[in-house]
Amino acid sequence: MDNPKTLKTSVLVVGAGPTGLTLANILGQQGIETILIDRKASTVGEPRAVSIDDESLRTMQAIGLAEAVLENVVKGYGVHYYTRPGGICFGKVEPTASEYGFPRRNAFRQPLLEASLREGLCRFPCVRVLFGHTLVDFAHNADGVRANVASTNGLHTIEAAYVVGTDGGRSSVRQQIGATLVGSSFKARWLVIDIENDDDSFWQTRAFCDGDRPVVDVPGPNKTRRYEFLLQAGETDEEILKPERICELLRPFKGDRPVNIVRKTVYTFHARVADRWKVGRVFLAGDAAHLTPPYAGQGMNSGVRDAHNLGWKLAAVLNGTVGPAVLETYEQERRDHAWALIRLALQLGFVMAPASKLQAWATATFFRATAIVPPVRDYFLKMKFKPKPRFRAGLIDASSSVCADAVGTMSPQPEVRFGQSRMLLDEVTGHGFTLLAIDVDDEALDAVASLPVWARIKATKIAITTSSQTDSNRTTSFVQTTLATAAIPSMYAAAKGCFILVRPDRYVAGVFRATEAESFASRYLAAADVTANPHSAVVGHPQATPSHVLATE
Structure with a gap:
């Protein structure tokens, strides 16, 4: 187009899901000029992720939004494992520890979380959110990134010191930097059904580890509930989404009672990680960097961890507190833990989604036996199996002689x-x-x-x-x-x-x-790449200018 509109900023965040919204709040809190774009018209309206953990809630606390987020959270729920619908309960995971200040497992609704995060950005005049804006392409060099962005008002150019792709599993940012998803060949298809005005008061997750068809039943806030059914080989999306088929699947749990279904869709879950999370001044975070099966409820939470790790480092570099070399530690610190949680999810998938009746029987027998061995029982009941975040290298000093x-x-x-x-x-x-x-x-x-x-x-x-x-x-x-x-x-x-x-x-x-x-x-x-001159870290970073040239949201 002729005379494209141009804006300069410090950080351009592409993708306004939980990872991008959290990152923008962290940057805004530190006074960093930030533009957040998303091709959608607004934050999501349908349920997606349903589990938020203690680490993510601590990040919500760090950005001053814990109180708002907790209004729509069911705190401290666990998982009860059953042999099949109507079968016996052979194991329970009910964590009670809160060493980080919050319960380890909590149920939430993604639309409500995203709304709280979006509202939180209104506190920061340095952050601008542009929905209905799509990243077309970008060029980057040692001095910054120049991105072309399309909207209903035409083509805009955004010049930024850094770009972060938080644009999901099909990330265009990942594609444009030439990164690819590698790793596990795991792939599973699940039917997900979300219900409102649910009449079931049971507030723990139920996992029906049935060799014929595994099912997961997840409670949510405000009388919401999710059912997840593993699809079998040969079942098509069209067939499984038919109303009569949905009723048939829900009948063991709901009988013939009316059910208010607000969403039904088929997800394909993967376990993969991008081969690189940074090229020059362009970064990947959240699902753009790693895809996690849902069994451990850690997909979104891993993205929030990415946002906190990368967000404070970007802010510290741009504010001159640390040097640019610190940004090299982002992937170094986050990659191993992201993989650890993917492995945890795959291990839990072995329990929750057995491949056969024999495997289901063996799993149930094992868990029933552990009930009489307190150390083994507590390992599961207190959720000690969840890998704690631990950096072996990065922006840490591991030469300590104490602790x-x-x-x-x-x-x-x-x-x-x-x-x-x-x-x-x-x-x-x-x-x-x-x-x-x-x-x-x-x-x-x-x-x-x-x-x-x-x-x-x-x-x-x-x-x-x-x-x-x-x-x-x-x-x-x-x-x-x-x-x-x-x-x-x-x-x-x-x-x-x-x-x-x-x-x-x-x-x-x-x-x-x-x-x-x-x-x-x-x-x-x-x-920390700190020099004697406290302002040396920001040399070459483009400064933000007023955002009057871009279209409103």
Whole structure:
């Protein structure tokens, strides 16, 4: 077109699903000029993902939206495993731990989550959301990305420092950077039926591990429910979606009672990961980077983890807190954990979707036997089988002589006393780096506080006392808090008398004693690509300009 409209921004996010919306909120919170585009007319109106975990809720807390999201969440549900519809229950998974501040498994509705995330973006004048806008193509070099975007008002050009493709399993961004999905050959087709005004009050997931046809029954908020039926070889979409066939499939669960079906569709599930998540200044996140079978409820949650990991790093680079080399650690940190959760989903699929009656019988027999072996029983009931996030390499310092196992893991979020109030720890720490001091004396606090590194990376300094005995006369520069419960997180117990540096995404960057503080700081600044000039990291990044030239939403 002649005279295409042009806009400059810092980050262009392509795809306004949960990953893209979360990423835009993280960037907006840090004042980063961001444009979020999506070819759809609005956020989704139909149910899709149905499970949100404790890590994702902690990210919602980090962007200030936990309260809004939790209004439409069924907290703390588990899974009951049955031999078949009407058969015996041979196993239960009912996790009760909340080490990150929230229950491990929770039911939600994606349209409500996306609406909350979209509303959250209204807080940030630096973020613009453009629905009805489709990425056509882009060119990128060492200085930035120039993207062509089509809408009903014509063709626009957006110049950005970085582009993030959060545009789903058929990602056009992934295709344009030449990345491909590789890995498992797993493929399964499931009929998904979503129901409103459901009359079933049972609030745990039911998994009917039937060798003839596995079925999963998932409760949701506001009297919603989902049924998932594994399709058999030879069954076509057209056949299985017929009203009479739907009624036949639901009859063992609903009888002849009327059912308010709001959506019925066939999904093909895969287990694959992109061979590369970054080319130059272009990144992939969420389903664009990895496809996860639904058995562990981790597909969307993995995308939210991507958004938090990449989002804080992009913001820190653009704000000059760290150097551009930090962005190389995104895929390095996220890839292994994404694969670990895919493997977990495949293992659970072996239980939930047995390939034969013999396999179904063997699985049920095994689980019934574990009920009399407490360690094995608790491994499943408390969901200890879920791989915890753990970075072996990346923006961490693994050379610690103390509490080395904590480095690269997500830090706990206990309830603390802060002044006269009780609150979750993250409500005190803020959104950036946090330096935690666990039962450290005043002399060591003062010595470590004086190091300039904490101001350089804009770290909040928090002193945590694990004993109920506190000294109200302490005058250190650390914010004083006390654990509000008798249970001491194992990480804190192991790190007594030490300091823990926690990253903005709540992962432990390193643990050190006061005497090791200077050497730790030197190593970490080098890893974070920090130079003496605090503004050097943003050289060459295009600056945002007013967005008056683009069409409204």
